[in-house]
Amino acid sequence: MTGRDVRQKAWSAALIVLFFVAWELFCVMSGMSDLVLPRPSEVFVTLYQKFPLLWPHILQTLATTMIGFVLGVGLGVVLGAVIGVSKTAYDTAYPLLVGFSSIPKVAVVPIFVLWFGSGSVPAVLTALSICFFPIVVNIATGLATTEPELEDVLKALGASKFDILWNVGLPRTMPFFFASLKVAVSYAFVGAVLSETVASNRGIGNVMITASSNFNVPLVFAGLFVLAGLGVALYVIFSLIEGRVTGWATRKNDLIAT
Amino acid sequence: MMRMQPHSEFLGSPVSAAAVPIAIELSDASVTFGRGERAVPALSKTTLRIADGEFVALVGPSGCGKSTILRLASGLVQPTTGVVIVGGREVAARALRVGMAFQNPTMLPWMTIERNIMLPLKIVEPFRSQFRKLRKTEYRDKANALLEQVGLKGFGNRFPWQLSGGMLQRANLCRALIHEPRMLLLDEPFGALDQFTREELWSILQDLWMTHKATVLLVTHDLREAAFLASRICVMSARPGRIVDDSEVSFSRPRTVAMTFEPDFVALNQKLRGFIVDARSAPAEGAI
Numbered sequence: 388m389t390g391r392d393v394r395q396k397a398w399s400a401a402l403i404v405l406f407f408v409a410w411e412l413f414c415v416m417s418g419m420s421d422l423v424l425p426r427p428s429e430v431f432v433t434l435y436q437k438f439p440l441l442w443p444h445i446l447q448t449l450a451t452t453m454i455g456f457v458l459g460v461g462l463g464v465v466l467g468a469v470i471g472v473s474k475t476a477y478d479t480a481y482p483l484l485v486g487f488s489s490i491p492k493v494a495v496v497p498i499f500v501l502w503f504g505s506g507s508v509p510a511v512l513t514a515l516s517i518c519f520f521p522i523v524v525n526i527a528t529g530l531a532t533t534e535p536e537l538e539d540v541l542k543a544l545g546a547s548k549f550d551i552l553w554n555v556g557l558p559r560t561m562p563f564f565f566a567s568l569k570v571a572v573s574y575a576f577v578g579a580v581l582s583e584t585v586a587s588n589r590g591i592g593n594v595m596i597t598a599s600s601n602f603n604v605p606l607v608f609a610g611l612f613v614l615a616g617l618g619v620a621l622y623v624i625f626s627l628i629e630g631r632v633t634g635w636a637t638r639k640n641d642l643i644a645t
Numbered sequence: 646m647m648r649m650q651p652h653s654e655f656l657g658s659p660v661s662a663a664a665v666p667i668a669i670e671l672s673d674a675s676v677t678f679g680r681g682e683r684a685v686p687a688l689s690k691t692t693l694r695i696a697d698g699e700f701v702a703l704v705g706p707s708g709c710g711k712s713t714i715l716r717l718a719s720g721l722v723q724p725t726t727g728v729v730i731v732g733g734r735e736v737a738a739r740a741l742r743v744g745m746a747f748q749n750p751t752m753l754p755w756m757t758i759e760r761n762i763m764l765p766l767k768i769v770e771p772f773r774s775q776f777r778k779l780r781k782t783e784y785r786d787k788a789n790a791l792l793e794q795v796g797l798k799g800f801g802n803r804f805p806w807q808l809s810g811g812m813l814q815r816a817n818l819c820r821a822l823i824h825e826p827r828m829l830l831l832d833e834p835f836g837a838l839d840q841f842t843r844e845e846l847w848s849i850l851q852d853l854w855m856t857h858k859a860t861v862l863l864v865t866h867d868l869r870e871a872a873f874l875a876s877r878i879c880v881m882s883a884r885p886g887r888i889v890d891d892s893e894v895s896f897s898r899p900r901t902v903a904m905t906f907e908p909d910f911v912a913l914n915q916k917l918r919g920f921i922v923d924a925r926s927a928p929a930e931g932a933i
Contacts (some may be wrong), residue, residue, distance in 0.1 A: 534749065534751050536747040536749050536751050537751035537753075539716075539719070539721055539745065539747070540745045540746070540747070540751070540820075540821075541764075541765075541768060542719075542720075542721055543719040543720065543721060543743045543745045543830070544742075544743065544745075544765050544768045544769050544824070545739050545768065545769065546768045550768055554764065554767060554768070555753065558753070558755055559753075559755075561755070633755070635754050635755040635804065
């Protein structure tokens with residue numbers, strides 16, 4: 388890591404600290420009520436005290452997110468591969484996909500609840516339906532941009548369509564795929580929490596809704612902090628995986644001098 | 646896919662009666678892209694026989710169907726009329742192992758040069774079934790032996806972005822040769838390189854041809870390149886192309902860049918240039 392990177396990271400950390408300090412000062416100086424905007428120190432204390440109570444809900448939210456995410460990735464990869472190998476399929480299916488992805492997912496939660504009752508299933512389905520789209524688009528785009536010359540070289544060798552897809556097409560989509568995973572996992576998380584706030588008796592989303600109806604505002608904010616922390620953690624995990632697996636796509640600038 | 650039996654491709658085929666077996670044979674082959682009113686004739690009825698081990702260069706004005714002949718020989722395009730026989734069988738049977746290289750080296754950026762070069766071994770039998778077993782030993786040695794032959798010794802574990810355009814094109818030649826093809830199809834492989842790199846690669850390609858003894862079909866727009874490398878040059882007319890001249894090049898081998906400035910060589914170049922100037926000014930409309 389270069390000095391520049393370290394300084395950049397230090398500035399980012401400083402900005403986060405500054406944000407909480409400013410918030411704290413604002414609450415203290417304006418005499419803001421806990422019921423409107425609790426002080427961050429208060430929120431952290433609540434978070435610490437209530438953590439044993441929050442933990443099962445965190446697990447619940449993570450579980451629904453990850454199940455929805457894994458299913459969404461599976462569906463997205465298959466759909467993306469199908470429409471990516473054929474230009475016609477790509478053009479034909481695209482309007483439908485865009486139409487589907489433009490529906491605000493909060494509007495479909497009641498339908499899932501109607502079909503499957505409240506609980507984990509609607510949360511999983513909402514996560515799935517919100518996260519598969521970026522994966523479809525990225526896989527399809529990656530496959531559609533394979534160099535025709537290389538395809539000719541391999542076809543002349545007698546390579547089957549599957550050989551080409553396996554050796555060239557799919558590896559080439561990996562940078563697109565992992566970039567979309569980062570986005571998709573955040574989306575899945577949003578979808579799961581969204582569904583929990585509407586129709587569930589477990590999960591962080593549900594905790595927040597319950598707390599707010601009891602005017603336990605510090606707990607609501609504690610829930611928000613947990614969500615932010617989990618969201619960042621998921622994003623970071625998938626960024627790290629991306630860097631490991633598809634380093635060839637971004638390493639270019641580091642190694643050009645060697 | 647066809648069963649591959651090395652060195653027995655010609656057994657039992659009608660062309661094996663000839664003194665030198667025929668590697669590629671186009672009989673009245675023509676190619677038209679599209680149908681009806683939008684049909685574009687790319688190649689007029691062409692008859693061309695290339696003997697095993699010959700090095701044939703195809704030259705001609707741009708868009709004349711040179712690449713179409715190459716694609717016919719590789720089986721990537723089917724003739725609209727006529728027949729294409731490769732290695733004694735219809736081209737679709739893939740009786741001859743083919744290596745191909747284009748102007749764009751298309752190395753896969755996530756693999757080292759070594760693994761890029763080994764890619765055909767992963768696809769073509771009989772190498773394919775042994776790939777997992779031999780990729781770390783015999784196949785890797787094979788790749789590195791080829792790299793050494795083109796002057797890239799020690800570059801096997803580099804990634805494509807660490808190599809210059811000329812180096813990538815050398816690697817591209819290695820990839821086209823690793824599976825011991827009997828037929829090498831080259832479509833303007835040196836088109837994007839500077840003059841000096843190009844001349845250097847001519848000599849390398851000549852060496853490769855003299856050691857590997859494959860049949861080579863080279864499409865180029867560089868007349869010096871054609872005259873330097875080829876044992877026979879076919880000149881094509883403007884679209885829809887047909888062969889207007891077919892002559893042997895008898896300069897002794899190995900040829901050197903210095904030879905390209907000798908009077909005989911220059912005269913050959915001028916003759917070829919004349920054909921192409923004529924072909925450009927008198928398009929062969931309705932010549933089918």
